[in-house]
Amino acid sequence: MYLTLLGLNHNSAPIDIREQFAIQEDQYNKLYLNILSKDVSECCIISTCNRVEFYIFTDEDISKDTFLEIIEEAMSVDRYKLDDHSYHKSGRDAIEHIFSVASGLDSLVVGEPQVLGQVKDAFQRAKDNFAISTFMLHLQDYTLKIAKKVRTDTGICNNPVSVSYAAVELAKKIFDNLKSASALIIGAGEMCELAIKHFITSEIGSIIITNRTYEKAVNLANEYNARAIEFDKFTEALEEVDIVISSTGADHFIITHDRMASIMNTRKHKPLFIIDIAVPRDIDPEIAKIDNIYLYDIDDLKQIVESNKKNREKEAKKAKEIIDVAINKFYKSVEVMKINPVLKDVKDFFISTKDNELKKYLEKNNIDNEAEIAKLDTFMSSVINKQLHNLFTNIKTNVDSKKIHTLADAAKIIFNQEEIDNGEK
Amino acid sequence: MFISYALMVYILAFMNILLRVFISSKIAVILAVFFALVGLGLNIHEIAIRYVLVGDFQSSTLFDFSIFLSIAFNLTFLFLFYRSKRVVIGLFLIPFSIIFTTLSMFAPTVEFPSTVYSLWRFGHLPFVILGSTFFIASFISSIMYLIQDNNLRLKRFGKLYKVFPSLDTLNNINNISMRVGFYFFTIGSILGFLWIVQIAEVNEISWFKSLQFILAAYPSFFIIKISFSMITCIYFAILILIKVKYGLPPKKLAMFTVIGFFSVILTYIGVGVSL
Structure with missing residues (x-):
């Protein structure tokens, strides 16, 4: 899944342009329907007085031109005007952007508190329009958590700047x-x-x-x-x-x-x-x-x-450090999310194998005592769960590794048998 | 052993107050108060043990006096927190509890047999000590008020401006501590006088003769102590009266409190010099 952002804000567009792209409450439903009909899996629109941003999850990475096309058709707007005043970000940059927006780092007044509420409302609106599911919900949880952490751990909102x-x-x-x-x-x-x-x-x-x-x-x-x-x-x-x-x-x-x-x-x-x-x-x-x-x-x-503005700028540097750490964690959690279906299949395979083997064993030994069957089943389940727990933990820990391994080395990592000296091959 | 635990929890209470004041940690308020309460319990436990061992409440040794002072500062903090819901005053009061608890760890614990068993004696010391610690709280809040007032007037928005609470809060803390301090100190002084009367009755002489005898035996001690405790009571009685009847601007009240506190200091200097 690829996250891509197209947006305009107070830095990229003057107010008269922002006004033209501002979205009214009654337009959201149609807009979400139009965007989701264009091979977009999930979508969230953040529209405030200072910005209009479209975040979409797609199966393939999309260029700015393709994104402009989607918005042009969905909103019936002049794509060339939008192109002149908009920014396009994808992957890590898009995640960093939404974290910064929710934390108030991208606001006209750095650290202003209202934007967090506006981002929260935007996600809720997307949810109400059935435009978001697994990945965007995960992004929402992370974004709100990071924004709160930035506000708690730094003094970015502490001093008034109006x-x-x-x-x-x-x-x-x-x-x-x-x-x-x-x-x-x-x-x-x-x-x-x-x-x-x-x-x-x-x-x-x-x-x-x-x-x-x-x-x-x-x-x-x-x-x-x-x-x-x-x-x-x-x-x-x-x-x-x-x-x-x-x-x-x-x-x-x-x-x-x-x-x-x-x-x-x-x-x-x-x-x-x-x-x-x-x-x-x-x-x-x-x-x-x-x-x-x-x-x-x-x-x-x-x-x-x-004097307070200067203090907030100092605090903004601390906030950026928090965001950098959060992006890495978010990426890892997304990789874990991607691999979850595979892990579920592996677990199902182990359980069905256990059930089959248990059935054969019971038939072979003519065991029909329910208490004894339950005892055997619990024992085998416990062995499988313990093995799978270790195995899954090792997979999740190394899920974001970019190194290429041989099957033998990968098996060693998964079963945690020994450190691989040099994984890059 | 319990004293070292008390010292530890007072340090923890102080650290939590620092966390609250400097990084605005909300949980730190609860922890600070919790540790202060535990410290109070441990100090009271120490006094109870002494009572069981000696069969009497001791007040003349440095050990017992230090424990009393530690309790008094802690109680003052807890009372002012209860009234103002602010822990900032603990920044200045809890260190006294730490100091006196530490002092008690090294102080001798020799027991003195009581010459005259008197209930008045048991009342005199706690009331006077508590009165004095509330006067100290009142003095501290007044100084904080004057500093904060200066910050606001001169538009200096440094660390102290941020850390100190509002003028209103400081004025309230000053008001409460001054009144409670005055009531306790006055009651303690009256109980001290009743103690002298009791000594006179035991020795079958008039209280006046008893006072004359004590004054003759320890002139500097009692003349300074009695004079300044009377001055303290009268001064704060007048201050409270003026405030209640005519109203006193908070800044003036803070200034008068600072002045009045020196008579409390002189009372204790009198005690110290004579001892």
């Missing part, structure tokens, strides 16, 4: 439990919305949104189950909340040092975490000098993000 996520992670270093914390969002722009999403994911207690255009605040609040307040009332909210994120288009400070000092007295100096992501800044930087206020601006957060 400004809004970095803000949430910083908040967690001040407040133990965001469930009992509240946030005030000043502004209703894209950055504020992203921060709201991250806070909701972190299960923050409550969110208050304010904006100069009150309707925008209300719309955003309705969308995220938050509370909207009028812009001139936000200083009152500052007395209660724990986190403030500000991103307005104001050309002056909307929170001054003196105002904040008086608010802190009312708050009894309860810690306040403020993130000013506006340019020009919304918050007087002098307020950072007030005790129990932790003020960060966009540059501080970008600095954190840059």
